[in-house]
Amino acid sequence: MKIPFYKYQGTGNDFVMIDNRQNTFDTTNTELVAQICDRRFGVGADGLILLENHPTADFKMVYYNSDGNISTMCGNGGRCIVQFAKQLGIVTTKAVFEAIDGMHEASINDAIVSLKMNDVANVEVSENHTFLNTGSPHHVELVDNLLEFDVKDKGEILRYTTYGKEGSNINFVEGIDKDTFFVRTYERGVEDETLSCGTGVTAVAIALHETGVVAANKVMLKTLGGILTVRFTKEEGVYKNVYLEGPATFVFKGSWE
Numbered sequence: 001m002k003i004p005f006y007k008y009q010g011t012g013n014d015f016v017m018i019d020n021r022q023n024t025f026d027t028t029n030t031e032l033v034a035q036i037c038d039r040r041f042g043v044g045a046d047g048l049i050l051l052e053n054h055p056t057a058d059f060k061m062v063y064y065n066s067d068g069n070i071s072t073m074c075g076n077g078g079r080c081i082v083q084f085a086k087q088l089g090i091v092t093t094k095a096v097f098e099a100i101d102g103m104h105e106a107s108i109n110d111a112i113v114s115l116k117m118n119d120v121a122n123v124e125v126s127e128n129h130t131f132l133n134t135g136s137p138h139h140v141e142l143v144d145n146l147l148e149f150d151v152k153d154k155g156e157i158l159r160y161t162t163y164g165k166e167g168s169n170i171n172f173v174e175g176i177d178k179d180t181f182f183v184r185t186y187e188r189g190v191e192d193e194t195l196s197c198g199t200g201v202t203a204v205a206i207a208l209h210e211t212g213v214v215a216a217n218k219v220m221l222k223t224l225g226g227i228l229t230v231r232f233t234k235e236e237g238v239y240k241n242v243y244l245e246g247p248a249t250f251v252f253k254g255s256w257e
């Protein structure tokens with residue numbers, strides 16, 4: 001059966017988007033998702049995202065990593081599905097949707113999507129890293145010479161040793177100026193470095209604030225795939241009004257035979 005799809009990318013984190021409002025996609029077929037995401041034998045993507053009907057919100061988001069498994073929240077994917085919903089005529093400049101970590105609001109201003117992320121109440125600060133969950137689990141570590149750093153090798157080791165079966169995404173960070181940081185991320189479920197990670201840069205911004213590296217509540221994160229901005233407030237120890245902002249772009253449409 002033909003499966004129409006739309007290819008999107010958010011700062012280089014790329015996704016196959018499928019309008020599944022008729023519930024025709026076989027959501028249990030892990031192999032098919034991995035096949036579609038394969039960069040040699042398939043369309044190629046970091047993940048696959050289904051847009052589905054929702055009883056009260058504008059739509060529901062279902063996210064799969066490129067390994068074919070359903071996973072936790074995808075920030076860049078959340079920004080892309082809002083643009084996708086606009087392309088389908090479901091929303092215009094605002095959206096409310098449900099994802100695996102609950103309800104999200106978003107606003108669209110041309111290419112830029114601003115996505116409200118969940119509150120973050122627990123930030124675990126250790127000697128040389130910080131761990132927190134921004135919809136997905138993230139390890140955050142400051143390093144020098146990030147451009148030459150072996151992100152895949154070092155990320156894989158941490159993901160499988162320190163974080164066991166459940167795993168975690170691993171973010172390496174280097175300061176550029178007081179409110180701008182360079183971030184590279186090893187992504188769980190992609191099992192490789194991605195050009196950017198939305199929940200990852202959100203975790204980096206909050207971790208840097210929590211550890212006093214950043215005083216501001218608006219941080220610019222430079223990734224290999226582009227620039228993302230994260231802003232937040234901190235109220236009684238809880239990070240609230242957390243927004244992830246950046247471009248989300250339609251690339252092409254096709255159909256999987």
Ligand SMILES: N[C@H](CCC[C@H](N)C(=O)O)C(=O)O
Pocket residue numbers: 013046065071072073074075076077136137169187188189190196197198199200
């Ligand atoms: N790979 C992540 C989910 C996608 C995160 C990333 N693509 C983002 O933009 O947040 C995980 O399994 O925890």
